[in-house]
Amino acid sequence: MIPALLSNYAPTDLSFEKGEGAYLFGNDGRRYLDFAAGIAVTSLGHAHPNVVKAITDQAAKLWHVSNLFRIPGQEELAAKLVDATFADAVYFCNSGAEANECGLKMIRKYFSENGQAERYRVIAFEGSFHGRTLATIAAAGQDKLLEGFGPAMDGFDHIPVGDIKAVKAAITPETAGVIIEPIMGEGGIKVVDPEFMRALRTLCDEEGLLLMFDEIQTGMGRTGKLFAYEHLGMVPDIMSSAKALGNGFPVGACLAVEKVAKCMTVGTHGSTYGGNPLAMAVAGAVVDTMTEPGFLDRVTQIGGHLKQSLNGVIDRYPSVLEELRGVGLHLGLKCRVENTDLLNALKSQGVLAAKGGDNVVRLLAPLIIEEQQISEFVEALEKACEELV
Numbered sequence: 039m040i041p042a043l044l045s046n047y048a049p050t051d052l053s054f055e056k057g058e059g060a061y062l063f064g065n066d067g068r069r070y071l072d073f074a075a076g077i078a079v080t081s082l083g084h085a086h087p088n089v090v091k092a093i094t095d096q097a098a099k100l101w102h103v104s105n106l107f108r109i110p111g112q113e114e115l116a117a118k119l120v121d122a123t124f125a126d127a128v129y130f131c132n133s134g135a136e137a138n139e140c141g142l143k144m145i146r147k148y149f150s151e152n153g154q155a156e157r158y159r160v161i162a163f164e165g166s167f168h169g170r171t172l173a174t175i176a177a178a179g180q181d182k183l184l185e186g187f188g189p190a191m192d193g194f195d196h197i198p199v200g201d202i203k204a205v206k207a208a209i210t211p212e213t214a215g216v217i218i219e220p221i222m223g224e225g226g227i228k229v230v231d232p233e234f235m236r237a238l239r240t241l242c243d244e245e246g247l248l249l250m251f252d253e254i255q256t257g258m259g260r261t262g263k264l265f266a267y268e269h270l271g272m273v274p275d276i277m278s279s280a281k282a283l284g285n286g287f288p289v290g291a292c293l294a295v296e297k298v299a300k301c302m303t304v305g306t307h308g309s310t311y312g313g314n315p316l317a318m319a320v321a322g323a324v325v326d327t328m329t330e331p332g333f334l335d336r337v338t339q340i341g342g343h344l345k346q347s348l349n350g351v352i353d354r355y356p357s358v359l360e361e362l363r364g365v366g367l368h369l370g371l372k373c374r375v376e377n378t379d380l381l382n383a384l385k386s387q388g389v390l391a392a393k394g395g396d397n398v399v400r401l402l403a404p405l406i407i408e409e410q411q412i413s414e415f416v417e418a419l420e421k422a423c424e425e426l427v
């Protein structure tokens with residue numbers, strides 16, 4: 039007999055009863071400081087009052103009607119996101135992979151609508167991550183995601199990140215666009231060189247290609263801006279969002295500029311659950327909270343403080359920690375020991391973090407983190423390092 043639950047995950051033997059702000063309360067009777075945040079999802083912390091109120095009020099009124107009917111919450115949230123970003127229109131779905139699927143379909147549809155249906159290929163980057171659907175595993179530059187699932191979906195060309203000449207060389211008459219994470223999250227918080235990002239924008243403009251950012255992990259305040267592209271002094275044509283957009287309620291969004299968005303006409307795309315009233319109420323509360331004056335500046339300030347403290351720990355434990363990467367509160371500690379050993383040592387100190395590629399421990403503190411909790415984290419990290427020396 040196999041377990042009733044599919045064995046596709048390998049969870050730590052720990053479960054939780056409830057969460058409050060930056061803390062989780064385990065069924066083992068212990069309190070944990072949560073720097074995993076459900077993998078950059080619960081950015082407002084657990085049980086944030088604005089989000090609890092939004093979902094509770096909406097749950098008592100109306101959950102779902104389908105997209106056969108107008109959903110005012112979609113129109114309101116789309117307007118807020120358009121106001122706050124480069125985009126002219128927004129499509130709502132239920133997850134990150136779906137948001138990327140929509141963006142990838144948009145790239146193809148744009149060229150098809152403009153009489154160039156032969157242009158469908160997308161340049162993507164080695165080591166990237168875009169989700170687990172058949173199209174998004176083909177888009178990601180990781181063979182292990184594709185193993186066992188037959189021929190990869192056609193239409194992606196992979197290039198090492200940071201090499202603009204290689205991107206240029208990969209462009210053919212069939213190339214339609216480029217998809218990139220401004221910071222490779224699952225890959226180990228690898229910040230892509232801003233110069234390379236700007237060069238990509240210029241190249242896309244010269245070649246008439248669409249530039250799509252996957253901001254599923256970097257977006258919604260994680261880097262101290264609502265979206266990471268704001269650090270770069272440039273904008274993409276298409277952008278996916280999910281993770282922290284719902285603070286734990288499943289919701290995703292694909293944002294696009296007008297020339298692209300207008301190609302997605304009636305019947306070209308859709309989702310039964312996509313943008314239902316419950317999801318819109320929650321995501322609306324998240325966006326409102328994060329765009330309150332001072333909220334994002336505080337993320338930058340406290341992220342700087344955390345970074346400074348962490349660099350001190352790296353200096354004291356060079357045999358355990360190699361370097362700190364990231365922007366704002368999107369941080370990764372590259373380890374000299376096994377990252378899982380550091381994660382376990384942190385857990386025994388009452389602190390949770392998330393594993394990342396390239397032997398990195400991702401530190402994804404909730405954006406509402408306070409100085410006191412940063413001190414608590416740093417103290418736990420010191421003890422964990424001491425144990426591993």
Ligand SMILES: *Cc1c(COP(=O)(O)O)cnc(C)c1O
Pocket residue numbers: 133134135136138167168169170219223224252253254255280281
């Ligand atoms: C998490 C993530 C995804 C996939 O999102 P799901 O909600 O798991 O489908 C895609 N891209 C990036 C950059 C992510 O971090």
